Amino acid sequence: MPTKTFFNLPEEKRQNLIDAALREFSRASLADASIANIIKDACIPRGSFYQYFEDKADLFFYILEEHSARNREQMMVLAIKHQGDLFTSSAEFFETTLHRYIHDERSETREFARNIFLNMNYKIEYKLILDVKNPTTRERIREFYRNYMGVIDTSGLNIQSEEELLHLIKILRAILIQNFIQFFAGEADEQEVLHSFRLELELLKRGLYTSKSNET
Amino acid sequence: MPTKTFFNLPEEKRQNLIDAALREFSRASLADASIANIIKDACIPRGSFYQYFEDKADLFFYILEEHSARNREQMMVLAIKHQGDLFTSSAEFFETTLHRYIHDERSETREFARNIFLNMNYKIEYKLILDVKNPTTRERIREFYRNYMGVIDTSGLNIQSEEELLHLIKILRAILIQNFIQFFAGEADEQEVLHSFRLELELLKRGLYTSKSNET
DNA sequence: TTGACACATGACACCGTGTCACATATAATT
């Protein structure tokens, strides 16, 4: 987490630093980005940077968290809007988020997202949900899931328990992220990836086994 | 790719270097590993390293590819063993691979796998299938899928086209990787993650929508 | 003996990181 000092900074100076960081993290992944570039861009001395942040990753995850908070909120909003329909709200979340990434007036938004998704790993993925570095993370992850699962209407779903719902959500998230990645990797354009995601949701809904064994 | 010079090296010297690299990549992720450590461990001069490899990533992906080749072969073998049963062979692949990672006599095997999965990203994930840096990659990926899909018996699957099969395989791979990650992240032990993977396969097979709309 | 080629070597220039001693500002205390 950024230090208290950082939050005491005048709004303009703070935003200036964040903007410079966003530009750098749009240009390069966390691994390739350099503090040197950020401070040169933001015109602050090296020492000051370390007065605000532990290191490069500290700043990166702070920005990522701000970005992710919007996504989480959006997921909740859409789940509520669609009366707890998990599939419909997930589809709309994917569509609107993809659209926002692509058509945002700031090109940094898209490039930042690209770097996030193409360099997505465990730490970053869970950051998209909740802060992993924070010691209370486990509890907060459980709480988010509890809230989100509370909103989901299970009456239309072919599941028998809370546990199964949790696994379903896990699967949906994996598919969602994979489609974002395929888009940013250039494997599919906007239309193709929308089609792909919708198709995969249909496969999930429909089920994939017909004959042979059909026991629990 | 390593240079011709590297492959001309006497077997022992080459293996020695690979072993040292494996130790370093077991200790640290690609980003955190250092060439300095590898050459110190392998007792070769710095200049020689650059005679064999372009950089750290070149060596890393070479080792990863060797490791991945076994996994791909295993997937094929199991698909054939189970007469093209996608779900059963995927389950056995997950079980045996997880077991191998955990109980391999060389602790490096497990630690290397941990670093792979916890730092899994687009580049690494597709490397687990085929070499991404190679210019002919796209074609080779298509070929692997063509072969693999050729082996799969679709008669027991509720799918209507080749396209749907491809998406199903994508979903399975995402779930498979996610469960490996959860294991290595310490979120679940061996038994739990086996249970988790099997449950998720059942959800897929069964399908998740009951009521409401059931149109295409 | 000479030249061509493949390979070996480690000193070095370069670059980014994180730290630290010192400077400055602001407010509280006497």
Place this chain on the structure above:
DNA sequence: AATTATATGTGACACGGTGTCATGTGTCAA
């Protein structure tokens, strides 16, 4: 006003890792 405390600003610097390059060594063929 003088003093002290506390928060913040600053950039030179030591450290460590990377990739290169000039030079050295070995081998084989002409």
